[in-house]
Amino acid sequence: MTEEYPIFSELLNSIRSTKDIEIPFIPLKRVIGQDEAVDLAGLAASQRRHLLLVGPPGIGKSMVAQALALNLLRPTHEIQIVHNPENPERPFVEVKDAEGVSQDRENQESAEGEIIDPKEAPATIAEKLGYKCVHCGVYSNYHDRTCSGCNKTKAAIPVSVGSSPFADLNNKDGGADSSPETATQERVITTRKRFGNEEVVMFERAGEGIKVLDQQALEKRREVERQSPRKILVPLDRKPFVFSTGASETELLGDVKHDPYGSHPELGIPPYERVVAGAIHEAHQGVLFIDELPNLGPIQRFILTAMQERRFPISGRNPQSAGASVRVDDVPCDFIFVGACNIQDLHEILSPLRSRIIGSGYEVLLNTSMPDNDENRCKLIQFIAQEVIMDGRIPHASPEAVQAIVEEAGSRALSSDGEKNALTLRLRDLGGLIRAAGDEAVRNDHELIQNDDIKNALKRSRPVEEQIREKYGSYFNAVASDVSASHRSTNPYYYWNSQEHKNTDRGYE
Numbered sequence: 001m002t003e004e005y006p007i008f009s010e011l012l013n014s015i016r017s018t019k020d021i022e023i024p025f026i027p028l029k030r031v032i033g034q035d036e037a038v039d040l041a042g043l044a045a046s047q048r049r050h051l052l053l054v055g056p057p058g059i060g061k062s063m064v065a066q067a068l069a070l071n072l073l074r075p076t077h078e079i080q081i082v083h084n085p086e087n088p089e090r091p092f093v094e095v096k097d098a099e100g101v102s103q104d105r106e107n108q109e110s111a112e113g114e115i116i117d118p119k120e121a122p123a124t125i126a127e128k129l130g131y132k133c134v135h136c137g138v139y140s141n142y143h144d145r146t147c148s149g150c151n152k153t154k155a156a157i158p159v160s161v162g163s164s165p166f167a168d169l170n171n172k173d174g175g176a177d178s179s180p181e182t183a184t185q186e187r188v189i190t191t192r193k194r195f196g197n198e199e200v201v202m203f204e205r206a207g208e209g210i211k212v213l214d215q216q217a218l219e220k221r222r223e224v225e226r227q228s229p230r231k232i233l234v235p236l237d238r239k240p241f242v243f244s245t246g247a248s249e250t251e252l253l254g255d256v257k258h259d260p261y262g263s264h265p266e267l268g269i270p271p272y273e274r275v276v277a278g279a280i281h282e283a284h285q286g287v288l289f290i291d292e293l294p295n296l297g298p299i300q301r302f303i304l305t306a307m308q309e310r311r312f313p314i315s316g317r318n319p320q321s322a323g324a325s326v327r328v329d330d331v332p333c334d335f336i337f338v339g340a341c342n343i344q345d346l347h348e349i350l351s352p353l354r355s356r357i358i359g360s361g362y363e364v365l366l367n368t369s370m371p372d373n374d375e376n377r378c379k380l381i382q383f384i385a386q387e388v389i390m391d392g393r394i395p396h397a398s399p400e401a402v403q404a405i406v407e408e409a410g411s412r413a414l415s416s417d418g419e420k421n422a423l424t425l426r427l428r429d430l431g432g433l434i435r436a437a438g439d440e441a442v443r444n445d446h447e448l449i450q451n452d453d454i455k456n457a458l459k460r461s462r463p464v465e466e467q468i469r470e471k472y473g474s475y476f477n478a479v480a481s482d483v484s485a486s487h488r489s490t491n492p493y494y495y496w497n498s499q500e501h502k503n504t505d506r507g508y509e
Ligand SMILES: Nc1ncnc2c1ncn2[C@@H]1O[C@H](COP(=O)(O)OP(=O)(O)OP(=O)(O)O)[C@@H](O)[C@H]1O
Pocket: 030, 031, 032, 033, 034, 056, 057, 058, 059, 060, 061, 062, 063, 064, 291, 340, 383, 387, 425, 426, 427, 428, 429, 431
């Protein structure tokens, strides 16, 4: 280890600023001072084990979970929901590997028409789709609401009277909000004469170009859709890290959306299309991270079932909704579970859930400080460099500033955790100091964060309790004086404690 980390003072003398410090490429190496948690996270990634990270805020729990996910290989399977013609309310689930997925895409593309340059399309079509300006005729992408030629809105369809005054601005993407009042359309169906025959043709936005689907292509598309209508629930190309607050069962476990027309074969949206994945499914083959795990309360029990079975049904969660009758069984959810919690809430984690974690993973208490030695001081320099780069708006720190931050880390270890000869690992707070000092440096036009900037930042970044104590002497004095006139007559605290009413015989009114 000592080879890796040089003597602190030598390192400090050899750099001009923290810009010269190399940031490790391996994500877990960016977490400092939590060797045990980092070690277990590495193991959890390679052996697919669960983790419970325990400790106070801002010491790297989320960071460990994210770094763990970056150690995983990319997901190899996609989850699709397939229409069940016999019983539409019981759609099937299909899991496809990369080869299957690319086959699907090929099939679909074979049914797609040719892409043409918007300039090759009939002018009225290009206008309706938003590629051509109705005022000056200049072409641009449909994403741009205003024309680059004349700076006017490229509206093709006059906005109807009584509609929103901003209707012409609503044509961002023709997506969910492309209501009839939007100015341009996502697709236009028209007819054309070909070899003496009249045929239907559809023009559709396709990025920079326009997709033309002639009758043949339209039929093919319909057929592909008919063969096996499906929805991609969890795509192959996804991040292996899913952060869930577990705010609701729906978010965690998925849902089936409501449709006012229920499953009416012509009017309704078919059930398979209304199935929504939960965080547990999105985390398939990756990491499901839940911060403040005890906040989940009784919902925790679903996680333990999901962990055990590695598949969990999706059903409509609102009994009043048309989604309630829909259910997809066996949706895969094979995730690595990482939960985080504070020490004082530990007892609120369901014991069977803890038992699952211990049975197939590790619980780890994170450190709040680390011994003050050369190696750890060098790690703190790395931390400072990381924070500066991450912030992106502040300059790097000079060697003197680094020295001052390290000293502050020492005194915080003592004041927050009673640890002597130690450096604090409450690094979110220490990061706050670095950012505040960086802001000072920016304001004073300093090229690097200097010692003075740290001193000023220290004055400013005191907790509000400390500021109250300094201004009012005590918290109680502060409360007594922090009342408005209207408060005075009604607030019993003020009544009994203020000088005005002392020694008067007026009782509590
Ligand atoms: N051990 C660490 N190594 C490097 N940076 C850290 C470490 N701990 C905290 N940080 C810095 O503080 C920030 C907050 O840390 P993180 O979100 O991991 O804390 P946490 O323990 O998850 O806190 P909370 O309990 O509030 O969610 C990180 O983005 C990082 O900038």
